[in-house]
Amino acid sequence: MTDTGRAPRALLFDVQGTATDFHSTVCGEAARISGGRHRGVDWAEFVGRWRAEYFTVLKSAKGDRDNWITVHSVYRDALARLLAEYGITDFSAPEREDLALAWQRLAPWPDVVPGLARLKDRFVLATLSNADVSAVVNISKRGRLPWDAVFAAEMAGVFKPDPVVYQMAARYLGLDPAEIMMVACHKYDIKAAGALGFQTAFVARPLEFGVHGQVDVSYDDEFDINARDFLDLADQLGC
Amino acid sequence: MTDTGRAPRALLFDVQGTATDFHSTVCGEAARISGGRHRGVDWAEFVGRWRAEYFTVLKSAKGDRDNWITVHSVYRDALARLLAEYGITDFSAPEREDLALAWQRLAPWPDVVPGLARLKDRFVLATLSNADVSAVVNISKRGRLPWDAVFAAEMAGVFKPDPVVYQMAARYLGLDPAEIMMVACHKYDIKAAGALGFQTAFVARPLEFGVHGQVDVSYDDEFDINARDFLDLADQLGC
Numbered sequence: 077m078t079d080t081g082r083a084p085r086a087l088l089f090d091v092q093g094t095a096t097d098f099h100s101t102v103c104g105e106a107a108r109i110s111g112g113r114h115r116g117v118d119w120a121e122f123v124g125r126w127r128a129e130y131f132t133v134l135k136s137a138k139g140d141r142d143n144w145i146t147v148h149s150v151y152r153d154a155l156a157r158l159l160a161e162y163g164i165t166d167f168s169a170p171e172r173e174d175l176a177l178a179w180q181r182l183a184p185w186p187d188v189v190p191g192l193a194r195l196k197d198r199f200v201l202a203t204l205s206n207a208d209v210s211a212v213v214n215i216s217k218r219g220r221l222p223w224d225a226v227f228a229a230e231m232a233g234v235f236k237p238d239p240v241v242y243q244m245a246a247r248y249l250g251l252d253p254a255e256i257m258m259v260a261c262h263k264y265d266i267k268a269a270g271a272l273g274f275q276t277a278f279v280a281r282p283l284e285f286g287v288h289g290q291v292d293v294s295y296d297d298e299f300d301i302n303a304r305d306f307l308d309l310a311d312q313l314g315c
Numbered sequence: 316m317t318d319t320g321r322a323p324r325a326l327l328f329d330v331q332g333t334a335t336d337f338h339s340t341v342c343g344e345a346a347r348i349s350g351g352r353h354r355g356v357d358w359a360e361f362v363g364r365w366r367a368e369y370f371t372v373l374k375s376a377k378g379d380r381d382n383w384i385t386v387h388s389v390y391r392d393a394l395a396r397l398l399a400e401y402g403i404t405d406f407s408a409p410e411r412e413d414l415a416l417a418w419q420r421l422a423p424w425p426d427v428v429p430g431l432a433r434l435k436d437r438f439v440l441a442t443l444s445n446a447d448v449s450a451v452v453n454i455s456k457r458g459r460l461p462w463d464a465v466f467a468a469e470m471a472g473v474f475k476p477d478p479v480v481y482q483m484a485a486r487y488l489g490l491d492p493a494e495i496m497m498v499a500c501h502k503y504d505i506k507a508a509g510a511l512g513f514q515t516a517f518v519a520r521p522l523e524f525g526v527h528g529q530v531d532v533s534y535d536d537e538f539d540i541n542a543r544d545f546l547d548l549a550d551q552l553g554c
Contacts, residue, residue, distance in 0.1 A: 154534065170393075200452060209464070213439060216463065225448070230487070249448070249449055
């Protein structure tokens, strides 16, 4: 494990996709709120495009801590565009808000709570998410995710993979990057952390975009750990 | 409870003094590290003066998020001054560091873990501490304090009672101040929050400075709640 072979003292986790199954949650919430009104809509495709819009906005976002654009507003605005494009005109304003807030109700993957419970005895566990702090808090409380701390891009004023986000987490933990392992299913995320000296764990999430989604789940020696899920991660870290 | 009588959605807790017994912890650690070498030293007085030095430094601190002075360094520097003044010259460098880090090992008051467990079912629970983020994380992990989030002055770049600290917590929670209750045994802390529209809970900690300490434990109608401890707080909030 890493050049030094040292066990980490803290683990940082991506939330949307790595710890939680946004595809199932948001598709389910869309179908629930739609209530059978839009039977022709492919909600899996809809949610995939919604998530892609989020990435497009985040990539072009300029860091501005004092005029921070919440991720909730990013999802809300992207939803309005997509609903118009799909010709869905009968969602009321409260229904739109309810659906946008589905991103704050993401359900954890089945392995996450038992995996974190095992990891928590040995390591400090914290989030490092691009989602709003409030979203991470709401998701975590709903899913009973036992973090020791919640860190998010909002606290840094820039989004991952900006180095400032990872460096902020190390400073807040009072640890060197080499003592911290970044855990994510997105390779751009752990590669950015790895470039700064963090340890890295790739967790495969083949269903991130549903059963028909295209996801890179290939293991890579570049990462300190490649894991099937959080239970496998706990196994490999000796918990 | 408050003008509107609405129950809060989140509770923010002071940590050093309100949730944890720094006096007993730090006195005990000083005696342990001293190992009987300094039998004439009144460690209760020593710790009281150490804490007072911390307050003096924090009051004069200028907010500077990019050149943040850690509270650990404040305690460490104050310790060096006090040891010199007390004529204690035989503490090694590792012993001094160990003692300064006692502030990151503060034990919770006996009512805190059971009280928080009851409150956690109904409310979002977060810290709002002047201690370093790493200190709050270490204290919380050691004491198994079940926070939903850890917020600290370090994240705001200024210390309580600066309004920016409380406003940061409200923004991160995605709530209005009126939906949040600040809980502390220090009246300056809850008064500052109350002036910004937060609900307030005063928790009496008569032993904050030990059995001979001078502490203001008087209840005041100015606060939405006056409580004996966290169990009484849970009772009054209907948990």
